[in-house]
Amino acid sequence: MTELRTAIIPPTRLIRRSRPLLGSIALAGLAFAFIVPILWMTTTSFQAGEKMFQLTTEWIPSVWHPENYPNALSRAAFGRYFLNSGVVSFAVMTGNLVFCTLAGYGLAKFHFPCARLILLLILSTLMLPLEVTLVPTFLVIHKFGWLNSYQGIIGPLLVDAFGVFLMRQAIVSIPSDYLEAARIDGAGELRILWQIVLPQCKPALAVLAVFSFRDSWDQFLWPLTVVSVDRMRTYPLGLVQFGDDYGNPPTEQMAIAVLATVPVFLLFAVLQRAFTRGFGLSGLR
């Protein structure tokens, strides 16, 4: 019986060993299917304009047209649009990193009256996205005289309730003893925040940076509402206008879409390590 079993083992082991390989191939196929639209966008951006309307997609352009990029950039003020989007997204990201960290720290480690109520009220604003408060927020910005200005676009996006909660949860797990010890050693509150709290929540900060940048880079409805002059448009508004204007080839629209994708992917690539830790994915390899 035992001999028989040992005789059987090798082929079984062979199957077992090939199984992960089959799994890897299947999973890679699935992942590939997911990113097909991203690949399509990229190759199409190098395609000749008339190829868009053929009945079969030509995956690898027979003739590459890198001039789609400068052409697209010269047809509308995309330089300006990207600059506007960059200013807005950078400001929103910075605002979120600063204010969410401060508020998260305050709510996690200090026991002042109403702290829990404040946390509840902040979390409740998740049911008040800009889509819901669009009309009155527009009227507020109008009252401030901020229509068609950077502060008008940035203002209502500056702090996000998710960010506050994320930072609070990251800071809660830091032992309070560290803070007490620093206080006894005479460190000021800002120094404690800078030297003890911040270094320990780098992963959460990376998650917050990526998401707040992406969300403001994606923002469409709010700039559409608050901006009415061409010079203050962000790139999504410019891109839609570009598509609506007669005679602009869709391949050039894809070129701008590729350019718009690059900054988010770059930011993610830079912060990837901390980001995966922030998500609790360190165990996966």
Added chain:
Amino acid sequence: MSGKASALLPSDARACSASAARRFWRFDFRDRIRAWGFGFVLPTVVFFAVFKYGPMLWALELSFTSYDMVSQPRFVGLDNYRDLLADPIFRETLVNTLVYIGGSTVLITLVALALALAINTRVPGARHCMMAMFLTNLMPIIAVCLVWRFLLHPHGLISQLLHPLGFDRVDWLTSSWTAMPCIIFVTVWRFAPYFMVVFIAGLLAIPDDYYEAAHLDGASPLQRFWYITLPLLTPMVFFVVVVSALLSARIFLMPFIITGGGPGNATRVLSMLIYETGFSYLKMGRAAAISAVLFAIMMIFTFLQMRFYMGREEAYIR
């Protein structure tokens, strides 16, 4: 107890109140720390008062008025709401929104869970596959919408792929039966990888010992999933359902770009109706009333989520 004590020792009570007064006026170091803490939170509190709660109250007030930004707001009572109920376009839009929320929430949750389980087999390269799929979540939404509008074109890539399977030309985005499913499909493509990552984090947190023990007891993979994975993942499932419902309730750009709300009103959702009513027709009061309806939908999900958040202490994401 304290009443009795103060009756016996009035001088003590006076001393007590005196020290309380002193404590009130004197700022000892503990209070100073507390003040710092409050100071850290203050900018955020002011922000939310100005840009969230202020506008919310203003929206409620506006919803009882007729206002076009030119003349003064005029109080009209419940007229806006009554008009909405009678308006077939509003009713259709509300139904669309609910269908969209339901469809995308269910599909996002199922797809994300399936993907997470696939990644969690931890076959070689699983991590890279996860990262690749996550890219769909980082691609700018405007690019997502434009690309999918081309892919779902009657002659686009999707039709080409389906052609060998015997499908004729399908007008994906211009027939009222397929337009909404297409929008939901794109939504799932865009958001499921994010929730997949949330699920993977949850799966990684389940100790391997549980599975080994179950394996020794002879549990089948299906049993292991049903009796170990799913119960331990329940809080995560709850989180994913609620957050994806909140995300889809506020959707604007996808129907706006991909179908423009059409064909007819088949893919028009509440946020689009708010924008059009407020800024194309300048009926601010009526737009505020629609906002109140969307707000009510979001409130249900937010309360569910709050129950989840306040009970947990570990970091949660997004």
